[in-house]
Amino acid sequence: MELNNHIWEWSLQLPKWQNDLIRRLYQKSVLDSEELKEVIDNILYENGFTDKNFNITPLEESHIPNKNPKDVVKITSLKNLQHIAAIDSEYGIQFSPDGLTVIYGENSAGKSSYAKVLKQACRAVDEKTKIYPNIYKSGTATSTADIYTQQNGSENIIKRIVNTAPESQLTSISIFDTDCARVYAQSENEVVFIPTEFKIFDVLATLQTEIRHRLLLSKEALLKTMPTFNELTSSSKVENFINSITYQTKDKDVRGNCIFTKEDQTRLEQISSDLKVLSHSNPLKVAQELQRNISDITNLKNTLQNINQELSNGKVKDFIFLNQRYLDSKATLEALTHEAFEEQPLNEVGSNPWKKLWQTAKQYHEIAYPQHAFPNVENDAKCLLCQQDLKEDARIRLTRFEEFMNDSISQETRQLHEERRQLLSKFKLLPFTKVTDSSVRTYLYIDSPELDMKIELFIQSAVKIVAQLQSVENDIRIELEDVPLLESFPIKELDDWLQVKCIELEHLKSLVQQDNSAELKAEQYELISKEQVFKRIEDVYNLIKTLQQVDKFDKAIKSLDTTKLTRKYNELSNSLLTDKFKEEIENELKQLRREHILFKLNSRGVKGKTTLKLSLESSTKININEILSEGEQKVLSLAFFLAEISSMHSNGGIILDDPVSSLDHSRRDYVAKRLIVEAKRRQVIIFTHDIVFLHTLQKYAKLYEVNASYCSIRRHGQRAGIAKPEMPWITLSTSKRIGYLKNELPKLKKQESQLDPDIYYRNAKTWYMLLRESWERAVEELLLNGVVERFDSAVQTQRLNKIKFTDEIVQLVNEGMTKSSTYVHDESHAIGRIIPSNDEMIEDLNNLEYFSKLFK
Template sequence: MEFNDQIWEWSLVLPKWQNDLIRRLYQKSTLESKELKEVIDNILHENGFSERILNIIPLEKGHIPNKHLKDTIKITAIKNFKNIAAIEPEYGLEFSPDGLTVVYGENSAGKSSYAKVLKQACRAVDAKTKIHPNIYNSSQPISTADIYVQQNGIETIINRSVNTAPEQQLTSVSIFDTDCAKVYAESENEVVFIPTEFKIFDNLATHQTEIKQSLLQLKENLMKTLPTFHELSSSSKVKMFVESISYKTEEKDIQQNCIFTKEDQVRLEQISKDLKVLINSNPLKLTQELQRNINDITNLKNNLQYIRKEISFEKVKEFVTLHQQYLDSKATLAALTHEAFEEQPLDGVGSDPWKNLWYSAKQYNEIAYPEHSFPYVENDAKCLLCHQDLKDESRIRLTRFEEFINDSISQKTAQLDAHRQFWLSKLKSLPFTKVTDSSVRTFLNNDSPELDMKVELFIQSAMKVSTVLQNAESDISLSLEDIPGIELLPLKQIEEWLESKSIEMEHFKTLVQQDNSTDLQAEQNELVSKEKVFKRMEDVYRLAKIRHQVDNIDKAIKSLDTTKLTRKYNELSSSLLTDKFQSEIEKELKLLRREHILFKLNSRGVKGKTTIKLALDSSSKININEILSEGEQKALSIAFFLAEISSITSKGGIILDDPVSSLDHSRRDYVAQRLIQEAKKRQVIIFTHDIVFLHTLQKHAKLQKVNESYCSVRRNGKRAGIAKTEMPWITLSTSKRIKYLKNELPKLKKQESQLDPDIYFPNVKTWYMLLRESWERAVEELLLNGVIERFDASVQTQRLSKIKFTDELVQLVTEGMTKTSTFVHDESHAIGRIIPSNEEMIEDLKKLEQFSRLFK
């Protein structure tokens, strides 16, 4: 079975979260924090965390990269870049579907942007490539590009958003660049190479280890939140229960051991009181004090009842009515008094002082005139005050006064006032001082604050009623609306309190007889602990929940163990890391002249990792990175890449970005030759800035007759990635240079009549400079038949037999170089050479064409 079939069957028996994780890693080898959180949520959900959101998409067979596609897919173009680096949408590249395509461009020309888009879309060992928009003009939110592909004769376009997972269609296309050189230096003379086929195990192990650390941290954080119950007595049963709570603890267990009932509360209060009596008090003295307090409360109750009786609504109503009758009678009497005593010689007649004087005179009359009734006004009568004879007017006045005094209104008013004064005296005598200053109130307040507060409210309201009623003594008007409400006297509660205290007193006597303080203290300790736990029931349930969560996290952590990954890796590596792969690596190293570096395939995995160890053929224990240069390490990575490509049965294309940087000439030549060999079997696309490497590729492509295509990428100011089918001038052959110069002549012809001579002449000089370089290229390519070329390090002696070398040819070269040099080099002002005409330039170019035709 092929690798993807093996993985597919294996994935079917995996947990759903792991199956989903494999799918994610095939789509994107490095997961971001958000995706890792989703995976963690999936694991936790499958292990009992129902509140975690499940986000699982099962792995499908199409998700697994398949490098053995029957119909090889080929990339024909890449176009329509939007918001990618400095490349404008109108630019793009086209590739030959068969053979070799070389994209040449100097540094910062933009070729790497094209290469990165392909790298992200295809299969690359390095999955960390990040494509950035134009940092100077990034107005679009999304970066996109179109990749044109051909498969089985059908052309399609992949509309790709960059910085996303690779395209499943392009997994058979492999890419190599500097970042893909997975060669690492390790101790003990070892380099570790991870084959791409088995990278899924490394990714799985890496991410599962990372997730495991996250879960361990989550567990640690949860453990830090575990509620503690240090306040509980260590000897209590409830403390032992709380400490025994685990994921197995059920709600009924918590209810049974931690609920603190009303009965428990009553019992605890009673025990506390009993212990206070037995341990901290003199029971006999306490009983006596309690009896005294009972007596005092009884007296307080009686006084309160008396107050309540004397200011009951009925009596208050009666007093208000009496007072109003008095006021009405007094008003009537005042009116009559005014009428009886008006125009008297002195003021105040009829007033209370006057009445006192009148009644005193009346008593004196019994002494002065005992035989006559008051007032005695006969002819011999004298004034009882001044003892002067009474005049007729005085006799009339005294008689009128006595008639008024004896009137019924006056007597009624006096009676009402007397009755009213009796009431007021009773109000003044109410025992408010006793009930407010009673020492037992302090005891009552401490023992039953609520009851004492009700008593106090009643007393205060009763005092207000009494005060309002007593204010009536000043003869102010009074109505029932003026009387404030009176609070309810808690008589029943007082009686119940007295009854409970009587029972308590009897209980105290019993306690003294039993004396079981030890048992009571143990029971109190248990009830106190239970009460404390009950007040923290939420913490108890949270403790049980955390214990349950921790157990689920432990299960999740256990499921992340990489032992099974290692076992599966060993199984697959033993069957799929074949001798062919080993022989291919040995062959590539030999051709790279690095056969002295011995290596072995290690099919034993560690946490899902596949390792191929390379060791120097030396007895010295020296690290490879201390011996091998950067170029040698690059050569090793290319060897592994080419060996892997050779081991794949499909003919998927390969793309290389500057594959020979840091390599010396001989290995560049080998790499170029090796890639041309691959171009015979598959599509090969090479990005390079190395003109020598480009020349080497061209040379081997011609020698091996491989279909070849070339284009260049250039930068113009801020615009990059400008693609042209024409290669740079320095790479062109003689015939292509002649074609270029010929195309420039019409442009110069137009400039000849339009431009200022000072501007036009430098353009002509440039044209002649390129014509001179073309003669030089013709000497290398044609006259010397490529025996010696400037970009080739070797001398092709086998070409000497076909060289045409005559005096006539030498003469043509001499004349051509002389003519072109005239316009290239700086001249004296005295010469004053005339600018050649366009017709003259045409004739000069024809001489090079004639020279070129002589070699056909």
């Protein structure tokens, strides 16, 4: 069973987390919650969870317990137990480094607390042993103990902190206790045994299974948080994509399938509009109405363009300049007129009414004197208005008037006035009302209120401009800055709007022709689904992230599979569990008398456990627990344990805690003898509460001349673990009982003079009761030479030839028993017996001692 090198070489090939876990289990087989979390974090980190802490300490060869060291370590004492159960720290236990040490204690005496400290310190793989301080005292002090050892002649003290990793220097010591004694009923007709050095595999597999279960729970919890898309009720491309998402899905795949673009939004709106038209309207009628609106808006646009053109900044500027020229020319003309007509008989000559009269007369002249130039001032000429002959001064006046009217200033003024009048007329005729009262404006306002508002602002500004320009009719001078600015004409917006509507019209016409409602509804659902998913795009990425974590969990869970462990363990068990070891087990089973149960022995690994199996050779399949009693199961466990230590190359010590509970007397006897045999070549420490087993050990230790020491553990009230070399009275030989009774006599002598006689009498009666029991033990041990003893199951007939039996001996026994019985039994008050003195008690004890010397 040289397993160390194999485990070391195998561990170097393992993942770091598993290598670290083996180290932890060797140092402390039961991991606390924090340590278990570190292990789980290591596993998750190695499988891609980079947010987890990574806490790895590699396994070293020295961590692996060595059951076969060159120099065997022996425990010499266990002392200074602090905060361990109710153990009194004043006491401790001494162990014989060679041979046998038996620690006897009744239940609740504290024996198990001493045993637990050693078991926990020595056992490399221990799942159960947990040590607690005194539960009846408050406080959180650390529990400690000092273990004194001896190795190759040198002494050492291990300052142990309990509930920590086993002590590496003590791993050569083997432990047998209730946990070891369990025989695992693996299945029908099979009993399982796990050799000590293979238990690391069992613990490793068990813990990996537990971690695997925890990771499965974590994975299930993670799956519950995974986003779902229940709103996708029917099959669509995006739903198919969502359903196909794995931990390998790339960002580009998400963008390609789940991004809802502006073009998608426009298309969805178009489809929704188309379906609305197809479902709730007459497409042809809608197309015709749209055609009319397009035509009306086009006309409106042309009207607005005309207004914009006529009220352009250049034309307004030209008009203002024309008005200024006209007013300047008019002022000049007025000055000239005043000068020309200053001395005329009538006022306002040269004014506008006068000019009109002049023009009318000029027109009449063409009728009256068509062959003469205007004005006709010849001698026979008549006045065109009064038909009288013209006098000289009238001829001169008419000629002067015509010269004035033909002057360039006068003509320019007339021309500018006419141009201004025409422009003003044109301004007044601009179609503002046509724009403001257009019915298509309502449609435009509903369809594009912003565009309609721009048109309204444009018209309002145009009206204000025209009103300002019309004020020049009163021949007032205005400046360009006095005229409001013309709002921007939204020609581009109108063109864009018309273009969109024309496209829409063509689309409507195609709808009328195709009527593809089914295809549109399918496309609409695709786009709606895509829009719904896009609104939850973060959930899509979270889904991928969750699946990536699930994949990492799967890898971590897969790494915890015990199949490879089982395969490796089978390989090691086949090569290391030799036939010699199996023969040792067969021999032990034979010695423990299990012949009535037929077994066959085989070894194999199951779920990470490397085991030896005893298969019941029976035609009927039945549960082992229904066949084997508790005692028989313990017999099997003892056989395994004894075979295991026998196959080791070293003589490492063994510690056994109550090894024979549930065993019958014959098997108890064999175990005692077997352990005494082991004590001849190794240190053996036994904890027991079985007085018969203790007696049997004493008997065989004496018989095989094995060095043996004994210790008893007692409880005094609340103080437990009081260890003394004196064994209980019931186990003492005659000579030791005589010694004990001698030691009690000085105490009784003192009590005789100082205590109340009644109290002294009771103590004296107790002393005589022990004296009587000593005579009885002397009869078994000395007179009968141990042929028959109360704790021995056998009658030793071979001892009969050494029995001494004389009248003197019989008389001594009768007298001794009679005297001691006198004070033990209840008596009548009428007797009035005197209380024995200390001298009398010494004499009675001397009689027993004289009796014992007769047999030496």
